[in-house]
Amino acid sequence: MTDDLGLFTDPDAQQDERPRRRNAAAAAAARRAKRRRKRTILWVVVALVLAGGGAGAYYGYRSLSGIGSYDDYAGAGEADVVVEVKDGDLVSSIAATLKEQDVVASQRAFTEAGADDARVTGIQPGFYLMKTKMSGEAAVTRILEKAAKITPLEVRGGYVLHDLTALDGSTTKGIMSLLSDASCVELDGARKCVTVDQLREAAENADPVALGVPDWALTAVTSAPKENRLEGLILPGLYHLDPGADAVGLLKSVITTSLNRLQGYGIPGGSDKTGFRPYEVLVVASLVEKEGVTEDFGKVSRVIYNRLAAGQLLELDSTVNYKLDRPHITTSPEDRARSGPYNTYNADTKGLPPTPIGSPGEKAVKAAIAPEDGPWRYFVKCETNGKSCFNETFDDHLVDVDDAQQRGVF
Known part of the structure; x- marks a missing residue:
């Protein structure tokens, strides 16, 4: 029986049920x-x-x-390790790299330790000498120290691959020697370097493609004299080197970085308007870098192109001295009488030398791509600040040469 009307339900029980429903x-x-x-x-x-x-x-x-705990090592660390900070790395990316190489126990150990130090957000790209199993605090302290960053290779305009010997017998290190020095790192008390001989062996005999030589330079590099075939492919600037890389790896790293810069300067893309191949424009740029001061680059470039167009010998002392591994610009009659593909006074070597004769900087490259307009075919240094006088005729050129000598310019 149902009690639809509630006739048989206890009224007190109904009153107790209502509060329970409300609760x-x-x-x-x-x-x-x-x-x-x-x-x-x-x-x-x-x-x-x-x-x-x-x-x-x-x-x-x-x-x-309620998240708050994280793993962290204690102390200043154990074994030496080289860590790379890449261009554009955020603090979180750096922390991830440190965790991957067991420098810190967790990413948060590093980010927490550096949270209140504004310098952490300004860590620069490059390679840093750290230690494994460092506390987050120790890792932050170490990576911010100047001594932790491995000194990069610096190449300046006009540098050549090989060492140069001045008239007084002093030696200026070339790119190979500088690259060897920059490759050195001391890990756990043992000093490790890639030697100059190892670099030269790779430069002269390794597959050019493995060294990073681009397609537009491959034919010229392959046919060039072995000891000079990479000349001009390492431009001025700073290069962050991995001390753990071998000779081929180091050369490929700097050549790849250099070619990225070169592309920004206009090679190979801007070479078409010159009527010359990209590699030839690079050779012209190296001549411009060696022959003039920056203010004269555009005119020096025009002289070179005008001589080439006229079928005239380039007759540049810089090319003669390049093969003699000498830093100065002047040459003797005996020097100019030497044979060889870099002697641009020699009738057998009409045209450009087979490779660049040094590392051209941005302004030299741009001058080679877009020379100044003018009829000049001769120039001579005629001012003590290094600037040159430019002429269309040889007779006018000789007048400026005589004047400069009388004034003691050279």
Whole structure:
């Protein structure tokens, strides 16, 4: 029997049931409100991340979620290790690299230790000598020390591959010697370097493609004299070297970096308007770098192109001295009488030398791509500041030569 009318139900029991229903409904409403609050918090975190406030969102989420612990080593570390910071690396990327190489126990050990040090966000690209198993605090302290960064290779305009000997017997290191010096690193008390002989062996005999030589230079490099075939492919600038790389790896690294710079200067893309191949423009740029001061680059470039167009010998002392491994610009009659593909006074070597004669800088490259307009075919240094006088005829050129000598310019 049912009691639809409630005739047989205890009235006191009905009164007790109503508060229980109200309490249950209130509890359910509270649970729903709590879920809504959690969802709101999560969406706020997401919004912060999307708005670029990732760090604030992360720490806010960590506080709300109770996350706080992380792994961290104790002490200053154990074995030496070289770590690379790449161009564009964020602090989180650096921390990930350090964790991968076991410098720190966790990424957060590094990021937490550096959270209050603004210098951490300014860590520069390059290679750093660190240690394994460092505390986050020790890792931050070490990577910010000047001594931790491995000194990069610096190449300046006009540098050549091989050492140069001056008239007084002093030696200027070439790129190969400088590259060898920059490759050195001391790991756990043992000094490791790639020797000059190892670099020369790779430069002369390794597959040019393995060395990073581009397609547009491959034919010329392959046919060039072995000891000179990489000349001009390492431009001025700083190069961050991996001390763990072998000779081929080091050369490929600097050539690849150099070619990226060269592309920005206009080779190979801007070479078409010169009527010469990209590699030939690079050779012209190296001559410009050696023969004039920066203010005269555009005119020197025009002289070279004008002589080539006229079928005239280039007659540049810089090419003669290049093969003699000498840094000065003047030559003797005996020097100019020597045979060889770099003697541009020799009738058998009409045209450009087979390779660049040094490392051309940005302004020399741009002058080779876009020389100044003019009829000049001769020039001579006629000012003590290094500037030259330019002439269309040889007779006028001789007048300027005589005047400069009388004034003691050279």
